[in-house]
Every structure is written in C-alpha cells, then in structure tokens.
Amino acid sequence: MTSKDCGHDDDDRKDGFRCIIGGILTLIVLVLLAIFIIWLVLRPTKPxxxxxxxxxxxxxxxxxxxxxxxxxxxxxxxxxxxxxxxxxxxxxxxxxxxxxxxxxxxxxxxxxxxxxxxxxxxxxxxxxxxxxxxxxxxxxxxxxxxxxxxxxxxxxxxxxxxxxxxxxxxxxxxxxxxxxxxxxxxxxxxxxxxxxxxxxxxxxxxxxxxxxxxxx
Missing domain, CATH: 2.60.40 (Immunoglobulin-like)
Structure with missing residues (x-):
C-alpha cells in the first residue's frame, strides 16, 4: 500500500466521522423540534x-x-x-x-x-x-x-x-x-x-x- 492510499483512507475515515456527527446533530434537532411542536399544540399548564x-x-x-x-x-x-x-x-x-x-x-x-x-x-x-x-x-x-x-x-x-x-x-x-x-x-x-x-x-x-x- 502506498502513502497515497493511506492518505485516501484517512480522508474516508474523516468523512465517515463527519457523517456520523452530522447525523447525530440532525437527530437532536429533529427531536427538539418535535418536542417544541408538541408543546405548541398541547400548551401544558400546571394544575x-x-x-x-x-x-x-x-x-x-x-x-x-x-x-x-x-x-x-x-x-x-x-x-x-x-x-x-x-x-x-x-x-x-x-x-x-x-x-x-x-x-x-x-x-x-x-x-x-x-x-x-x-x-x-x-x-x-x-x-x-x-x-x-x-x-x-x-x-x-x-x-x-x-x-x-x-x-x-x-x-x-x-x-x-x-x-x-x-x-x-x-x-x-x-x-x-x-x-x-x-x-x-x-x-x-x-x-x-x-x-x-x-x-x-x-x-x-x-x-x-x-x-x-x-x-x-
């Protein structure tokens, strides 16, 4: 394996890591958005x-x-x-x-x-x-x-x-x-x-x- 191939593998790992982080952040945003929408619809109030x-x-x-x-x-x-x-x-x-x-x-x-x-x-x-x-x-x-x-x-x-x-x-x-x-x-x-x-x-x-x- 040449040094060029190794550098290509490092780039692939970095891209994969970025995709994982991006997916987690997207999931968090979607969950928070869903909670916010539910709150707007239900408007929970204390007894x-x-x-x-x-x-x-x-x-x-x-x-x-x-x-x-x-x-x-x-x-x-x-x-x-x-x-x-x-x-x-x-x-x-x-x-x-x-x-x-x-x-x-x-x-x-x-x-x-x-x-x-x-x-x-x-x-x-x-x-x-x-x-x-x-x-x-x-x-x-x-x-x-x-x-x-x-x-x-x-x-x-x-x-x-x-x-x-x-x-x-x-x-x-x-x-x-x-x-x-x-x-x-x-x-x-x-x-x-x-x-x-x-x-x-x-x-x-x-x-x-x-x-x-x-x-x-």
Missing part, C-alpha cells in the same frame, strides 16, 4: 389548587414545647389543560406553622383528572403533642393576642401526564396553600370566624390560591 376552607378541631400548645392540632381542609384542584390528563400519585398533605411541620402527612387517594376536570379532597390532618421549637409556642401566643394565625397547607408527591394513550414519567409536585385563621372571643358578632383554642370545631371559608410547582 390549579385552591384551599376552599379549613375546619379547626384543635390547635393548642399542650406543654411549653408540644403542639396538638387537628384540622380538616377542603382542597380543590382543576386541570386547565384541554388535551392533557393528570395522574396524581402519592400526594401527601400536612400543615406547617412557621416552616415547621405540625401534623402527620395524610395520603390523598390515587386520582386521575381528565381534561378541564375538577377534583375535591377533604382530608383530616392530625398532630398529637408534636414537639416544636421553643420560640413557636411564644409565636403562637403572640398570634393569638394579635387575633390572626398564618398556617400553610402543603402538598408533596408525584404526578404523571397523559396524552392519548401515552403516559409520561413521574414529576415532582409541590403545592403551598396559605391558611389565614382569625380567632378571639367565641361568639364575637364583629368576627363570625372568631374562636378560642380548645373551643368547638370552627369552619373558616378561605378560597386561598395555592402556589404550585411541577419539576422533573
């Missing part, structure tokens, strides 16, 4: 959650660093997509006060939500003698004196998307719903939502929009 009401059965500091809380919350979820269904998998709901979890997580039932459908859940949230940071007891007393408590109802779990017969992989789902609770002397005519800790159950209408995040 919308609303905290409709909160019923308080107990919300008391039972010891300097122990908090007992029992709530029932009503959550409404709407799928705004006209071509995409949503599978809610392993959604856990719990209450948080000053970024500290104060109830055990309650598991919502597995749910499929069709196009434009609305789903309503009414889970109970329990926390019996939950240890809390010392400052939270003081903060709760201050909130009681001010007549307003801000809690957060949080939802964590997984969701899947459904388009036709295709079902996506699992996505992380998080929702944060502020719950404003007013209280004072029970029977205060100026404040129909007022209640004392330890009093009978009180239901507070809220219609609070939740912040929803969906990520891979």
């Amino acid at each position: 919308r959650f609303i905290l409709q009401d909160t019923t308080i059965y107990a919300f008391n500091v039972t010891a300097p660093n122990l908090l007992t809380a029992t709530f029932q919350v009503t959550l409404s979820s709407r799928n705004p997509n006209g071509r995409i269904g949503v599978y809610y998998e392993r959604l856990d709901v719990y209450a948080s006060y000053h970024n500290q979890q104060i109830t055990l997580p309650t598991r919502l039932p597995f749910t499929y939500q069709g196009h434009k459908d609305i789903t309503i859940w009414s889970p109970f949230l329990y926390g019996n003698s939950v240890p809390i940071a010392p400052y939270l007891g003081m903060s709760l007393q201050q909130d009681q004196n001010a007549g307003l408590v801000l809690m957060n109802i949080k939802i964590n779990g997984r969701v899947k998307w459904k388009v036709g017969t295709w079902i996506s992989g699992k996505y992380h789902f998080n929702a944060n719903c502020p719950s404003y609770i007013t209280f004072g002397n029970k029977g205060n005519s100026n404040n129909p939502n007022a209640f004392n800790f330890g009093a009978a159950a009180v239901k507070i209408q809220q219609s609070s929009s939740c912040q929803v995040d969906v990520a891979i």
